[in-house]
């Protein structure tokens with residue numbers, strides 16, 4: 001039997017297990033010293049901005065929007081070609097998600113389409129650094145500044161990515177990261193909100209803990225968005241390996257891009273550092289190719305088969321040509337750090353066949 005090659009491989013090593021046991025034995029389980037240390041260490045990745053650890057990437061996005069006062073009557077522009085959480089985070093504030101088309105090369109929010117979608121009700125834009133490639137932040141932040149809009153980066157897939165020397169998560173008014181097990185680093189579950197604004201950071205800290213500046217004093221209508229110390233301890237261990245994992249993802253991607261033929265491989269724009277959360281090719285024969293790879297015991301993914309604007313949850317009429325084409329053609333190949341050279345050779349051979 002050929003060994004299956006999986007699309008993702010969440011890392012759980014002895015160091016993660018030891019950290020979990022250590023925290024459990026300490027009996028300091030939630031939002032304690034491990035969370036504070038995780039926030040301080042994560043700040044190194046995002047130009048020293050304030051970091052607020054929360055229970056998921058979804059709540060990170062939602063609290064970022066709330067902290068900027070986004071709510072009923074507001075419109076928020078985002079791509080339709082993304083994970084559902086990006087839009088759900090908007091919808092739960094009471095604001096209306098407005099779906100704009102993507103750049104066909106990078107799969108990220110198209111600045112021209114974004115400009116065309118701006119109305120007098122637009123309050124924010126959410127560029128998604130999809131698959132780990134940074135969105136066109138130079139043009140998007142300029143556009144937002146011109147119209148007085150908040151920029152909330154969805155950096156859930158982009159820890160380690162950068163554009164023009166600036167890290168993903170350090171461009172916008174705020175950014176959200178995810179530590180779900182399949183992401184480039186995990187914390188079992190978890191998220192991080194990042195902002196450069198002191199007041200916003202304070203509001204985020206209140207919102208994640210029932211709006212309480214001190215016990216049983218309610219300054220805001222808050223949530224329970226707290227991270228456990230168990231999760232933070234795992235995140236801290238993973239943070240130490242993240243740089244070497246990112247290098248491995250990039251090396252695997254370089255091999256695939258050099259050796260794959262007959263499919264469109266993912267470009268990296270000049271000035272961009274791709275974190276390769278996913279390695280996404282395009283093919284007119286996507287479904288046949290996927291079948292062929294499955295027969296060779298190679299797991300692939302379709303990120304994402306149905307654009308959000310056409311999902312039953314949203315059902316918005318929109319004509320998003322590049323989004324539709326991407327949904328029909330994309331195929332994610334394994335690129336994770338645990339792949340071996342022979343795994344990569346098997347992937348290349350199977351795609352060529």
Ligand SMILES: *Cc1c(COP(=O)(O)O)cnc(C)c1O
Nearest residue numbers: 056057058083085156178179180
């Ligand atoms: C994973 C992900 C999220 C949500 O993160 P969770 O930690 O699963 O809540 C949001 N946006 C994108 C683009 C994601 O990939």
